[in-house]
Amino acid sequence: MAETIDRRSFIRVAAGTTGALAIGIVSTRDIARAARRAAPDAALSAFVEVGADGRVTIIAKNPEIGTGMKTALPMLIAEELDVDWNSVRVVQADYASKYGDQFTGGSTGIWENWTALRQAGAAARFMLVAAAAKRWSVDPASCTTEHGFVAHATSQRRSSYGELAAEAAMIPAPTSVPLKSASQFRLIGTRVPVADASEIVTGRARYGLDASLPGMLVACIARAPFGTRVASFDDSAARAIDGFVRTVKLDAARDPLGGSEGVAVLATSTWGAMKARDALRVEWSDPPADASVSNLQRAFRDALSRPGTVVHRDGDPDAAFAGAKVIEATYELPFLAHVPMEPVHYLADVRADRAELWGSTQVPENVVGRVASITGLKPSEITLHMTRSGGGFGRRLMDDYAAEAAALSKQAQRPVKVVWTREDDIRHDFYRPAGHHRMRAVLSPGGGLTAYSHHVANTSRYAFAKNGQAPEKSEMYAEDFPVGCVANTLLEYTLVPSSIQTGAWRSTLHSANAFAVQSFIDELAHAARRDPVQFRLDLLGAPRQMRYSGHGGPVFDTGRLSAVIRLMAERSGWPHKPAAGRAWGMAAHFTFGSYVAHAVEVSAEKNAVRVHRVVSAVDCGTVVNVSGAEAQVQGGVIEGISAALYGGVTIEGGRVAQKNFGDYRLLRIDEAPRIDVHFVASHAEPRGLGEPPVPPVAPAIANALFALTGRRARRLPIG
Numbered sequence: 195m196a197e198t199i200d201r202r203s204f205i206r207v208a209a210g211t212t213g214a215l216a217i218g219i220v221s222t223r224d225i226a227r228a229a230r231r232a233a234p235d236a237a238l239s240a241f242v243e244v245g246a247d248g249r250v251t252i253i254a255k256n257p258e259i260g261t262g263m264k265t266a267l268p269m270l271i272a273e274e275l276d277v278d279w280n281s282v283r284v285v286q287a288d289y290a291s292k293y294g295d296q297f298t299g300g301s302t303g304i305w306e307n308w309t310a311l312r313q314a315g316a317a318a319r320f321m322l323v324a325a326a327a328k329r330w331s332v333d334p335a336s337c338t339t340e341h342g343f344v345a346h347a348t349s350q351r352r353s354s355y356g357e358l359a360a361e362a363a364m365i366p367a368p369t370s371v372p373l374k375s376a377s378q379f380r381l382i383g384t385r386v387p388v389a390d391a392s393e394i395v396t397g398r399a400r401y402g403l404d405a406s407l408p409g410m411l412v413a414c415i416a417r418a419p420f421g422t423r424v425a426s427f428d429d430s431a432a433r434a435i436d437g438f439v440r441t442v443k444l445d446a447a448r449d450p451l452g453g454s455e456g457v458a459v460l461a462t463s464t465w466g467a468m469k470a471r472d473a474l475r476v477e478w479s480d481p482p483a484d485a486s487v488s489n490l491q492r493a494f495r496d497a498l499s500r501p502g503t504v505v506h507r508d509g510d511p512d513a514a515f516a517g518a519k520v521i522e523a524t525y526e527l528p529f530l531a532h533v534p535m536e537p538v539h540y541l542a543d544v545r546a547d548r549a550e551l552w553g554s555t556q557v558p559e560n561v562v563g564r565v566a567s568i569t570g571l572k573p574s575e576i577t578l579h580m581t582r583s584g585g586g587f588g589r590r591l592m593d594d595y596a597a598e599a600a601a602l603s604k605q606a607q608r609p610v611k612v613v614w615t616r617e618d619d620i621r622h623d624f625y626r627p628a629g630h631h632r633m634r635a636v637l638s639p640g641g642g643l644t645a646y647s648h649h650v651a652n653t654s655r656y657a658f659a660k661n662g663q664a665p666e667k668s669e670m671y672a673e674d675f676p677v678g679c680v681a682n683t684l685l686e687y688t689l690v691p692s693s694i695q696t697g698a699w700r701s702t703l704h705s706a707n708a709f710a711v712q713s714f715i716d717e718l719a720h721a722a723r724r725d726p727v728q729f730r731l732d733l734l735g736a737p738r739q740m741r742y743s744g745h746g747g748p749v750f751d752t753g754r755l756s757a758v759i760r761l762m763a764e765r766s767g768w769p770h771k772p773a774a775g776r777a778w779g780m781a782a783h784f785t786f787g788s789y790v791a792h793a794v795e796v797s798a799e800k801n802a803v804r805v806h807r808v809v810s811a812v813d814c815g816t817v818v819n820v821s822g823a824e825a826q827v828q829g830g831v832i833e834g835i836s837a838a839l840y841g842g843v844t845i846e847g848g849r850v851a852q853k854n855f856g857d858y859r860l861l862r863i864d865e866a867p868r869i870d871v872h873f874v875a876s877h878a879e880p881r882g883l884g885e886p887p888v889p890p891v892a893p894a895i896a897n898a899l900f901a902l903t904g905r906r907a908r909r910l911p912i913g
Contacts, residue, residue, distance in 0.1 A: 241293075241314045242271055244322070248342065248356030250275070251283045254389070255293040256303055258286065259556055259586035260829070261884045262822030263303045265389040267311055269818055270304075273381040274315030274374060276339035277355065284389040289558035289578035296580075299556045299591050299698070300745065301786035301882025304818055308879055309373075316371040318362075322355055325362035329353070376816065376877040385821040390582070402554035402581040403613075405541040410609035411439055412464045413602050414471040417456040417622045419848030421485040421693030422478040424455045431473040432459055437466025441474070442605055444598070454622070454695075458602055464613055481848035484692040487529070487628065488846065490653065493690045494630035497651035498524065502686035503664075506672040509682035514645035518636040521721055525633065525710040526909040527652075528842030530626035530699050531858060536584025537619040542599035543609040544569050549576045549600065554583035556590040564593045565600040587833070588698035592624050620858050621850040624697025625843060627653045627669065629690070631710035636682075641722035643733060646676060647684040648711065654689050655696040665689040669703050671744030675711065675755070675784060678740045679733045694845055700833060701885035702745070704785045708889030709838075709896070709910065712781035716897040717906065726780060726897065727763050731756055746787030746882055755782060755789045757874060758811040762791035765872050766809035775799070776806065779898025781890035787881025788814040789874075792831070792890045794867075796898040803913050805835050805867045805895060813874035814883045820873075827871045827887045834891025836861040839913035859913075 243251040252271050258264035268284045287293050295306070319339055326344035327334040330351055337346050345352045355362075376382075393399040418424065429441045442458045457476055461467035483489050540553035542565070549571055555561050555578075562576050569576075583590060595612055603610040614622075629652020636645035654665035666687035677683055699705060719729035737753025759782050762768070770778040775797050782791035795807040808831050817823045840859035844851045852858040896907040 241311065242275065242318050244318065244355045244359040244362070246356050246359050248281065248354050249283060250277050250281055250342065250355065251285055253287045253293070254284050255287045256296050256307075257298045257554070257556055257558065257580050257583065259298055259554070259583040259590060261298065261303060261826065262388065262819060263298055264582070265386055266304055266818045266822055267307055268389065269381055269386060270307065270311040271315035273379060274312045275319050276341070276380075278341040279381060279386060281342055286580060286582070289562060289580055291573075296558050297556065298586070299588065301788075301884045301886065303884075304880045305787065305815075305882065312373050313371055316373050317368060320368045320371050321362040321365040322358050324365045325358045326353055328365075329358070329361065382816065382818050383820065386819050387821065399582055401536055401584050402541075402552060403536055403539050403584070405552035405579075405581065405611065407541065407543060407609040407611075410541065410543075410611055411460045411462065411606060412467040413458045413460050413598070413610050413612045414464075414467040414615070415444065415456045415458045415598065415612070415618070416471055416474050416476050417618065418454045419478055419481055419485070420454070420695065420845065421482040421848050422455075422480070424457060425477040425479050427457045427477065428475040429457070429459075429473075431475070432470040435461070435466055435470040435473055437462040438470045440606070442602060444601070458598070460602065460606060460610065467613065468615065482693050485694055485848035486846045487844055490628060490690060490692060491526075494526075494628075494651045497688040497690055498630055498632040498649055500688070502649050502651070502688035503666055505666055505670050505685040505687050506677055507684050508677065508680070511645055511647055511682040511684040514636055514682035515634065515647070518645065520634050520636055521718060522632070522634045523714055523717060523906070523908060525631040525713060527629055527631070527706045527709065528910060529628045529694065529696075529845065530705075530837055530841045531620050531623045531843055531852075532585075532587045532589035532699060533620060533855075533858060533860065534583070534585030534587060534589055537614045537616055538589060538595040539611065539613050540596040540599035541609065541611040542596070542603040544600055544603040547571075547575065549603075550579070551577070551596065551600070552579045552581060553596060553599075554581055554586070554590060555593070555596065556583075556586050556588075557593065561593045561596045564597045568597060568600045569604055587700040588702070589623065591698055616855070617853045620843070620852055620854065622695070623843075624655075624695045626699030626705065627655055627696045627703075629653065629669075629706065631707070633710060633714040635714070635718055637718060637722050641724050641729075643676070643680050643718060645682040646680045647686070649686040649688070650707070651688040651690055652706075653692040653694060653696055655698065657689050657691060658694075658696045670707065671703070671742075673740065673742045673744060673747075673750060674707065675750070676715070676733055678750075679735065679752070693848065700830070701785065701888040704745070704783065704885070704889040705834070705837065705892070708781065708783045709892040712783065712890060712893035713896050713906070713908065716779070716781070716893070716900065720900070725769060727759060727768055730759055730782060742784075745785050750784055751789075754813050754874075755784050755791075758782060758789045758791040758813050761811035761872055761874060762793050762809055765811065765870065766793040768793060770795075777898050777902035779894050779896065779901055781893035781897060783886070783889040785882070785889060786886050788812065788883060788886040790827075790886045790890055792887075792894045794891070794894040794898050796895060796902060798899065798902060803839055803895070803899065804865065805839075807867050808869045808891075808894075810869065810871045810887065811874070812871065812883075812887070813876060814886070815876050815878035815880040817873050818880060823873065823883055824871045826883045828869045830885070830887030831869050831891055832861055832866060834888045835867070835895070837888075838892035838895050838910060840911050842911050
């Protein structure tokens with residue numbers, strides 16, 4: 195069925211002096227957000243330009259952090275425009291309210307723009323067809339488009355979009371635009387290379403860290419251990435370093451940075467700033483007890499010994515557990531760092547009447563808002579240039595580094611580039627919360643699950659952010675599997691406060707919770723002497739849609755999760771007959787609207803765990819770019835393996851022990867497994883993909899290790 199749009203809500207056409215056709219389109223959600231930032235008409239602008247020479251320029255509106263948005267979002271426009279992808283030039287947008295929402299994160303990029311950006315392409319195509327029909331005095335319905343041309347079969351006439359652009363710009367905007375059905379797609383569902391792949395492999399791609407301005411200063415900051423403040427500092431040795439300019443104390447109580455304290459060194463070079471920062475002598479206040487992992491571990495155990503806040507209850511779990519044989523396990527998860535290959539940074543040039551910034555970010559709107567609060571400038575007086583990011587994984591959802599650059603530039607009255615070293619990045623991150631998970635269950639004589647409870651005690655990221663929301667909201671979802679599949683269910687949460695910074699790590703709470711849930715479900719399957727695949731399928735039961743208010747709702751479809759489990763089993767050959775010294779395990783999870791199941795093959799030699807093969811089945815609805823989608827799954831699996839085997843920071847007295855990749859291990863290239871990715875064929879609207887592959891990885895590895903060794907891995911990292 196064709197979808198339509200309303201002219202007043204969605205479309206504006208702008209004809210430039212060059213004779214080009216430009217089309218802009220945003221969704222009603224974008225309009226509502228933009229209305230809070232600027233005049234209503236500022237939210238509508240051009241996403242597509244067809245030049246007189248036939249060149250098609252498509253704006254990539256969202257930041258590119260490695261998720262493929264710079265390619266996939268323009269593909270949506272190009273599909274409906276019916277243009278040859280080889281003739282398209284993709285341009286990264288700067289931040290501007292006219293583009294609507296420019297957020298990259300939460301696996302929302304494709305599905306939030308799925309209709310609106312296709313409508314932008316369809317509107318442009320409509321006007322090009324109308325221009326051709328007017329030129330030829332024919333009915334527009336008798337014209338067709340393909341690869342950047344409008345054709346009229348009866349008269350055998352054909353004109354390129356470039357030839358029609360100037361005339362098309364004069365055509366009134368349509369009041370409704372039909373969109374293609376899935377059967378008509380020519381570009382969506384194919385393999386398209388990364389839009390700027392050539393620039394990346396030849397070293398011409400510009401990342402935020404590459405930004406530079408004449409006369410700029412470079413800043414490195416001595417950052418406070420968690421929970422402490424600057425007691426005093428001596429910069430006399432730093433002043434002797436070549437290039438030293440000045441020191442600036444960052445006072446969290448005075449400066450609107452919203453973060454920890456520190457002492458910044460400004461110098462004329464990066465090396466000079468680093469060496470001068472290292473020469474500082476800083477005395478810090480005493481750290482609080484809650485800034486030590488050893489103390490937190492005791493607090494987690496103590497918290498699980500008492501009832502928590504009830505997040506969800508079905509049936510009568512107290513009665514079901516009373517007098518029954520209870521199976522119980524506790525799972526422990528560490529703080530996890532993001533470690534993007536490009537450490538965080540920002541360049542700011544703050545003047546009295548304007549500010550200009552360059553950097554890698556996931557939430558440009560937040561950066562502009564923070565800079566406005568620091569400088570006193572209006573958002574309209576701030577220009578933010580968005581660059582390709584060398585990874586994000588949730589770290590660039592924060593804007594602390596941009597705030598530092600703006601505050602220092604304002605004070606120095608010169609452009610300032612804040613540079614974080616790898617050590618800064620690991621030791622002053624906003625980590626995935628650490629915590630313990632207590633799981634309890636009762637099995638029926640027939641091996642069914644009759645009672646289930648899950649109690650989480652951790653350092654909530656919402657509590658750390660002090661955002662006014664209940665701490666459990668960021669740590670536990672009331673409808674996560676197996677809720678709705680067990681008659682008697684209890685989910686509880688207990689906050690353990692900490693001064694250690696926490697934030698969103700790729701797939702947020704799901705990477706922790708799925709480890710506990712899917713590991714425990716495997717334990718229950720073996721306790722019931724049931725095959726782990728069939729045990730999950732029986733739990734899910736008949737296909738049905740259940741309410742889901744967490745990431746990717748509003749519904750959880752048990753049939754779709756069952757389907758990816760079956761596809762994973764089929765493609766991996768489950769149940770397996772593993773090679774000597776190896777074993778297989780599996781896990782499955784739903785989040786961000788997508789369903790993922792992994793089977794993994796592992797070995798364990800000389801106390802080293804090795805993942806040899808991963809078979810992934812994924813249902814994310816319509817796949818826009820097959821190459822990009824595969825890369826997202828493979829990247830998620832690699833990151834999941836790294837976290838499962840090696841990830842974790844240890845913190846005592848507010849200080850992080852790990853400092854670089856030597857002691858914060860990531861999976862290395864010679865350790866990477868074979869990863870086979872299988873997508874469920876679907877015409878459903880696309881859903882999230884950047885994060886859903888991560889959560890089932892760790893439990894699948896742990897379950898495989900049990901199959902191999904007979905021992906349960908209940909603490910991460912496993913390696």
